[in-house]
Amino acid sequence: MTSIAIPSGMPQYDDVPRFDVARVRADFPIFDREINGHPLVYLDSANTSHKPRQVLDVLDEHYARHNANVSRSVHTLGTEATEAYEGARAKIAAFINAPSVDEVVFTKNSTEAINIVAYAFSNASLRPDADPRFRLGPGDEVVISEMEHHSNIVPWQLLCERTGATLRWFPVTDQGRLDESGLEDLVTERTKIVSLVHMSNILGTVNATSRITARVREVGALLLLDCSQSVPHLPIDVVDLDADYIVFTGHKMCGPTGIGVLWGRGELLAAMPPVFGGGSMIETVTMAGSTFAAPPARFEAGTPPIAEAVALGAAVDYLTGIGMQAIQWHEKELTAYALDALGSVPDLRIFGPTVPVGRGGTISFALGDVHPHDVGQVLDSLGVQVRVGHHCAKPVCSRFGVPAMTRASFYLYTTTEEIDALVAGLEQVRKVFD
């Protein structure tokens, strides 16, 4: 191997912030576990991440010491719970550089966040006095891509069915990149919203969105980015991204399940009709009708997942303490290592970008014609946890002509030794099914 010197004055390799992976792993109790007599090798963080002690402690502490309902009590516990819940919102707003705390809506997960936007469109479409940006009908278009998770396909299919609008999509190239060649024809004056994945949960591709954003602005449409896979792994700045909405989910970023985020530009959230009706989302209620609270409360009907939100705030603190740039770099190095290592396995075909550029640490592959279920089962017997199946992205599987894929995905606690264990496990798979 030759090494190339980076000219002085340019950012140097050693300037990149780093962290001690062994110390990070010590924060995660689950790594004490054995699986089928082997050390746990967890390569399924794109599915859900593990939780550090710091997050588990906050979750426990909340229920043990501060439990009460939020936004409706004058008593001490109620005040503490409300402060913790709203404090978590502020942490999350800072984490994604949201201009205002009120732009962060707590949801159950990314799926619910996307559905809130889709149903706001739906509700607006039924009301002639609604903001025209959200009104959809025959002749209007919604644009997604072939690379989406089902959660960013089905809500839009249903919305188009309800409103008579047309659903269109960006194709995917053979290299697993978004095919933007038809951008001008796809995103037009008829387009009301473009909803795209920021980082693919199956191909690992990180989409460069600036060309698309520029086109979306040109035609006066709105842009939603599904950041479920990017917010946990890369520094995300919503001002810099220049999207109108982003969605992400807590459990993939060291937080608990049951808590996710819809971020929207304040002015847009304020113009959107409510979706779920109930407690907390109202201004006043009479038997004749109701008026609604300002965002974010307008979109948070009912008792929210309070402890989960507070623990997500702790997860954000944890990630910030390590540094998102350091995490991004760690995963970039792992990805480069894994692409090399997997490239050495005979008969292995990688789906998606095969260079560690414009992609994250999620790698899907086929091993000869061994079905992914069988690959996953043999790997599990060796303690290696990967996801197999269609990854809630069946159109991507169809695009590459396979019913299913095997996927290894990394996070801040992943080591190169774990990637070695995967490669060794794949040898075992080949032995069973040769």
Add this chain to the structure above:
Amino acid sequence: MQLDQLYQEIILDHYKRPHGRGLRDADDPGDQVAEAHHVNPTCGDEVTVRVATDGTVLHDISYDGMGCSISQASASVLHELLRGRGAGEAFEVHEAFVELMSGRGQVTPDEDVLGDGVAFAGVARYPARVKCALLPWMAFKDAAARAGVGVSPEVKA
């Protein structure tokens, strides 16, 4: 867990060299022919099972599909076990196989009834894979009903 309990030689043999694979028309033009297509939505495995019967005997059970070794081997075993059998007898075997797969590894299979199907006893210990093994059997049940032959009691896959 022992991997070889799951991947018994018999299962791998049926997977690598499936018996009776491919959808076929009935030899006897008088037969009722019907098929059912089942998918496992969690993993994308698919199988189509076609039954040709005169109402008494299952003259042919043909199938096609794609999926893991367990689901595809199971289809091969299904074909082998039930083809040419009387409908009543076939449903007894069906019931025994479903019972075996629902038994969490606690059911001792009867080789006289289940033949190569006994190899799936180990699969019953892997809850995530039970559906793989049952996929062709559930498709068979639907296809047989559509071809007008009786159905064994309701089972929950």
